[in-house]
Amino acid sequence: MKKKLLASLLVVGLLTSFTQVADAAGSTHTIQKGETLSSISDQYAIPAAAIKRSNNLSSDYVIAGDKLDIPASVSQDEKALLARLIHAEAKGESYAGKVAVGTVVLNRVDSSEYPDSVNDVIYERSASGHYAFSPVLDGSISNKADSESVRAAEEALQFRGQGQNSLYFYNPDTATSTWVSTREQTIVIGNHVFAK
Known part of the structure; x- marks a missing residue:
């Protein structure tokens, strides 16, 4: 049972990682409660400054529910x-x-x-x-x-x-x-x- 649970968690983790990489290819991110520009930057491996520039943001302040354009990642x-x-x-x-x-x-x-x-x-x-x-x-x-x-x-x-x-x-x-x-x-x- 533990092996199945561990395998399931591993698959979910891999799918989440692949989804974030795929989403990073010029996608939109809906800001969740508790997220910061820094945490979103880390999630997509895109510098916060690039996200700010793509969204014409003048500060690091973000609001839950708003959408951000995520610049394309670089392979x-x-x-x-x-x-x-x-x-x-x-x-x-x-x-x-x-x-x-x-x-x-x-x-x-x-x-x-x-x-x-x-x-x-x-x-x-x-x-x-x-x-x-x-x-x-x-x-x-x-x-x-x-x-x-x-x-x-x-x-x-x-x-x-x-x-x-x-x-x-x-x-x-x-x-x-x-x-x-x-x-x-x-x-x-x-x-x-x-x-x-």
Whole structure:
């Protein structure tokens, strides 16, 4: 009898875990009595700042019964892809510049203007068929990321939802589009201008 009860509890626990992971893929969470933004953040393994940003919250205060949009979680494969993009886009830039490039991708994932996953943001094409990121076009996205780019991707994920809300970055010396220079500049790090 104890074995059956233990097995049942294990199955329920696994189903709950799988449900939370599945729900974390861009879902809605109804706040339960006693929950806090921190406990919801822990439940979905999404930084509280990302949840706040996705819901335009100015404080950590949440109300039972209200609904929160939960940003999409990031898989291990997507973390590796993000690190490769950082490596390709920000090679030779400072560590802060690498983190900022990763943050732009995550800001796009959390924005209603862009796709809801790291993979889809990185491989997104414009209406004219151009890729958003040049390493996808030139194939350097396939190159292995160095350890600093892997750390930068992890840090960008840890601080997801914080920062300047940048959705774009470009090198003014090499950029071919003049449109991006019309966007509101948020910060300059190394050779990259970040904008929203």
